[in-house]
Amino acid sequence: MNFIAFAIVMMIVVFLTWRFASRRQSLPCPVWLRWMVELDNPFTKTNRAEVIVGLLDLQPGMMVLDVGCGPGRLAVPLGKAVAPTGEVVAMDIQPGMLARARAKAQAAGVDNIRFMEAGAGEGKAGYGQFDRVLMVTVLGEIPDREGALAEVYNALKPGGLLSVTEVIFDPHFQRRSTLTAMAEHSGLRSKAFYGHALAYTQHFEKPAVSCVSDNPEGPQE
Ligand SMILES: C[S@@+](CC[C@H](N)C(=O)[O-])C[C@H]1O[C@@H](n2cnc3c(N)ncnc32)[C@H](O)[C@@H]1O
Numbered sequence: 001m002n003f004i005a006f007a008i009v010m011m012i013v014v015f016l017t018w019r020f021a022s023r024r025q026s027l028p029c030p031v032w033l034r035w036m037v038e039l040d041n042p043f044t045k046t047n048r049a050e051v052i053v054g055l056l057d058l059q060p061g062m063m064v065l066d067v068g069c070g071p072g073r074l075a076v077p078l079g080k081a082v083a084p085t086g087e088v089v090a091m092d093i094q095p096g097m098l099a100r101a102r103a104k105a106q107a108a109g110v111d112n113i114r115f116m117e118a119g120a121g122e123g124k125a126g127y128g129q130f131d132r133v134l135m136v137t138v139l140g141e142i143p144d145r146e147g148a149l150a151e152v153y154n155a156l157k158p159g160g161l162l163s164v165t166e167v168i169f170d171p172h173f174q175r176r177s178t179l180t181a182m183a184e185h186s187g188l189r190s191k192a193f194y195g196h197a198l199a200y201t202q203h204f205e206k207p208a209v210s211c212v213s214d215n216p217e218g219p220q221e
Contacts, residue, residue, distance in 0.1 A: 028141050031096030034071040037137075046195040047167045052136060053077045055194060055201060056163060061085040062131040065155055067120045067148070068092055068138025072101025072113075078134070079110040091116045091125070121147035125155035136165040139179065140172025149186040156206040162188055168198040176200060 029037060040048045052074060058064070058081040069075045069090035079088045090113050092098050098115045105113045118124040120135075121144040133152050142148045152162055162183065166174050176197060180190055188204035195201055 028094060029070065031094055031100075034097060034100055037070045038073050041167065041169060043169070044167050044199040046199040046201055047137065047165055049073050049077055052134070052163065052165055052201060053081060055192075055203070056081075056132050056161070058082055058132065059086075063129055064088045065125055065130045065133040065152075066090045067133060067135045067152070068141065069101050070097050070138075072104040074134060074136060075101055075113050076105055076108050076110050079105065079113045080108075083110070083112050086112065088113045089116055089125070089130075090114070091118050091120065093117070093119045121151055123151055125151050127154050128157050130155050131157055131160050133160070133162045134165075135162065137167060137170045137172070139164060139166070140170065140174050145182055146186065149182055149188070153186045153188060153206060158206055159208045160206050161191065162204040162206075163201060164204070165201045166199070176202065
């Protein structure tokens with residue numbers, strides 16, 4: 001019993017230390033902790049892959065960008081949902097995460113995912129290409145959040161949706177008010193909210209009338 005109490009206290013200490021450290025400097029979730037990302041959290045339904053994907057009204061043929069795809073927890077079901085003619089671009093800065101996502105897609109027989117090693121905000125997502133963009137427990141890890149949201153705005157088609165999921169168990173948790181202010185500043189409009197203050201998914205829409213010009217080159221590898 002004493003050991004269990006000690007383990008719980010240690011976990012809380014590690015969590016709080018990580019949370020504090022990540023406020024001073026954006027630290028990506030380490031690759032060796034990817035197993036934890038892959039677990040569907042038993043304490044919150046909001047962050048389950050099937051719930052997030054189920055809210056997106058996906059159709060075959062759609063183009064989807066999964067920003068900070070990690071080990072592919074969402075990219076694989078997204079690929080299935082838009083097959084056979086649609087495509088998912090799975091973006092992450094860590095090659096180790098992309099390698100795991102690629103292996104998972106292969107094992108599941110999903111071949112419509114393109115893997116892109118890039119950081120959100122670097123401008124590699126292209127212009128007016130995507131029907132849906134997902135940012136699931138990733139925004140707080142990105143050093144230039146406003147730059148990343150501006151890139152998402154450009155990458156979405158007019159009328160396209162950005163889906164952001166945040167859960168309090170993530171050391172990089174972003175409050176709804178902070179997220180809404182940043183997203184609306186980038187030109188997106190709040191569209192729907194699911195969950196509650198501590199575990200939520202919020203959808204934002206790119207207004208149908210947009211002044212973004214299409215880039216014929218599309219997203220870059
Ligand atoms: C907590 S994991 C979430 C993974 C996945 N979205 C999920 O929910 O299963 C966050 C991921 O974001 C990635 N990441 C961190 N900063 C990033 C950035 N600037 N651009 C793209 N990905 C980033 C990390 O490498 C990590 O794989």
